[in-house]
Amino acid sequence: MVNKLRIGTLVGGGDAVRVIPQIVGHGFESFSLTFWQSTGQTDLVETAKRVRALAEEHDFVISTVGVFGNPLTGTNGNEDTLASWERLIDHAHLFGADIVSGFTGRLTGESIDASIPKFEQVFGELSRRAADRGVRIAFENCDMGGTWASGDWNIAHNPTAWEKMFNAVPADNLGLEWEPCHQMVSLIDPIPQLRKWVDKVFHVHGKDATIAWDVVKEHGIHGPKPFVWHRTPGFGDTNWADIITILRQANYQGQIDIEGWHDPVYKDELEMTGQVHALNYLKHCRGGDFVPNPV
DSSP states (O other), X not given: OOOOOOEEEEEEGGGHHHHHHHHGGGTOOEEEEEEESXXXXXXXXXXXXXXXXHHHHHTOEEEEEEEESOTTTOOTTOTTHHHHHHHHHHHGGGGTOXXXXXXXXXXXXXXXXXXXXXXXXXXXXXXXXXXXXTOEEEEEOOOXXXXXXXXXXXXXXXXXXXXXXXXXXXXXXXXXXXXXXXXXXXXXXXXXXXXXXXXXXXEEEEOEEEEOHHHHHHHOSSSSSOXXXXXXXXXXXXXXXXXXXXXXXXXXXXXXXXXXXOOXXXXXXXXXXXXXXXXXXXXXXXTXXXXXXXX
């Protein structure tokens, strides 16, 4: 059966029970639950029970659960990040999800090459734990201000890094939580990249970018003038109909969840205005609502 390719949004895992009832009526069809560095004091069993009840009432799915921190170091607020990865892998099924997402982590201040052995050690174990539970792991492609030579948080922001990661841990259940925005910030064209890497894309973040090529040509990328902005889909440079076409052609089985709270215009009191516009725009690019064929 064809994937309906639900369109949804990101919600903080600890706030899901409070927030979802306030926004689900706008037409969101899925939710990706996220935690920053740690699942903290959230009772995952109780939260999953209450979220699943909401899902049955409102006909949505939980696409992913994720923790975004640095599981390779365990320092600077990341002391519980690795344990949170394990916790979410163990509890994902309670949410009806089979994807746990987040950053790879990184050896702080070290190169991507220097971080690969630690990545292999940590995610070799996590990938086996996940496989035993029917769970896939998806890495967001955000650089978090890092470069190839140095940084923190994440190494999974460059296709050469992906090759190194997946060679180090050649597990079928390791993949990407991909979005065009983070590649466009590096001036990478996302469309041919997606076409090449689509089989490793397990989840898609609905986030776009606008590149000011006039600023790039006049001032470069290291000057004082901003040259790129994160955008909510429908306000950026990417044709999401092309993205959805590539996903459909590859029999993509995941969802697209909007990552809001980044747009420089549709923010503050306009945040949900922008997100609902993105929701409707992405549904339009999908072809509208699913319509069954006649029998």
